[in-house]
Amino acid sequence: MNKTADVIIIGGGIVGCATAYYLAKSGTKQVIVLEASKSIGHGGSCRNGGGVRQSGRDVRELPYAMYGIQHLWPTLSEELGVDVEYTQKGNLRLGKTQAHLEKLQKLADNAKAVGLGVEMVDAKEVQEICPYLSKDIIGASWCPTDGHANPLTTTLGYYKRSLEMGVSYYTDAKVAMLKKVRGKVHQVILTDGTVFEGEHIVLCAGYESRAIARTVGVDLPMTKLIDEMFVTEMQPHMFDIMLGTASADFYGHQAHHGSFVFGSECGYEEVTDMEDPSKLYTNAMTLSASCRAVMDYVPCLKGAKVVRSWCGWLDNAFDGVPFIGDCKDAEGLTVACGFTGHGFGTAPAVGLMLSQIVHGEKTVVDISALAPNRFKPNK
C-alpha cells in the first residue's frame, strides 16, 4: 500500500474525484483519494437534484459556474467514457404572484449585470416552453443555457476515469486529523492510526471538512442542513428543461430514462434531530409535502408513482458561497467545501481550478472572493 503521494485528497465525492481526474490529466503522478464511507459519492454528490445552473447563483459563484457550462460540461461524457446525461435545455423559475415576479426580476437583473443571459417570460411564453405546467403560473425567469445532468454517473464517471489514469483510492478511510511537519500541513492521520503523507493536501469532505481543518487551527464557518428528494417511476418523455420556483417550493427535472426527480422541503429542516446523522433517515412529513408542492405547479404528474425518497446533508457556508483556495494559516492545505447546495453543477470547474491551485497556476477564473480566510472577527 502506497501511503505517500504528491497530492492527498480528503473526500471521495464529486469534487474530490474531479480534482483527482484533472490532476492526473495534467500529469501529476501520485494522487491518493481518501473516502470515509464505503462508497464513492456517498454524500451530497449523489443525493442532489442534478442541476447544472447559473441562474440564481451568487455573483461570486457565477464566473466558474459559467466556465464549466461553456468549457467542461459539453464534452464531459466523451472525456470520462461514461454518459453523464448532460442536457442543456434551459431552466424556468416559476412565479404565481406579483411578489414572485419581482423577486425573479431582481435575480435576473443581478445575473445580467455579470453577463448571464436570463430573461423574464410571461404566462403565454411559459406554456410555449413547457405546456405541462399549471395555468396559475403568471410568469417566470428563463435561462436557456442552464440544464441538468446525472449526479450518479458524473461522480462515478470521474472516479472510474481517474482510477484508470492511475489515481489511488481508499474507501472506509476516515480521517481523524491533519498534522504539520516543519510548519507545513503534511500528514493525514486516519481514525485507525494509518498515516498518509503528501506534499499537498486537498480537503473536500463536505461539512466534515470543518472538524478536519480545525485540527490544524483553521475554522471554516458552516452549518449542515438536511434536504430531501424523491423519484417517480418512468414516465413518457415530457420535457427536458430544469424547473424551479420563485419561492423555492421545489426543483427538479425529467431524467433521461423517464423518471422525474424532485427536491423539496417540509419547513422543519433547520431543526432536524437525527440521533445518528449517518443513517440519513427521511422526515415523515417531507415526501407528502413535496408531492403537493410539485402538483401545484405540474398538476399532470398527479398520477405518477413515487418509487423512492432519500435525503442528504448540505454544507452551508456562513455567507452562502463556498470556501475554495489555499489556507493562509496552514501552508500545504487547500480546501473546497461549504458548497451550500450548489456543488454538483460547479464541480467540474472546481476540480479543474483545484488542480491549478495545487500546481501553483492561475485559476481559469478569479475566485479570490471565495478565499477560506475571508472571515474576520467583528471586533
Add this chain to the structure above:
Amino acid sequence: MIDIRQKLEEIGAFEPHADDGLLVCRCEEVTKGEIRKAVHEGIFTIEEMRRYLRNGMGLCQGQTCGRLVKSIMAAELKETPDYVEPASARAPMRPIEMEILGKDQGGAYE
C-alpha cells in the same frame, strides 16, 4: 480501509462468461455481465452499483434482484456474500401515486 487498486489486482481481469447476457434486474434490464464488468471498473458496493448501472432503481427498488446482485458482486470480489452490504430501503415501500401521498394531512388534495 479498502485499497481499491490492490483489490482490483487481487481479483484479476474481467473474463467473459457464457451467462453474461442473463437479465438480473428485470425492472431496469441490467445483465449479469454488466454487473461483473462494473466490479472490475472499481464499483465495489451495492450503493455504487445502483447508481452506476441503475440495477434496483426501478419499480421494485431491488426487492427482486437485490440478493442476486449481492452474490454476483461478492463472487466477483472473491468474498463471501455478507462482504457486500445490502442497499438501504427507503419510503415508500411500494410505488404510490403523488396524488395519494399528497393526502397525508387527512383532507383531499385539490
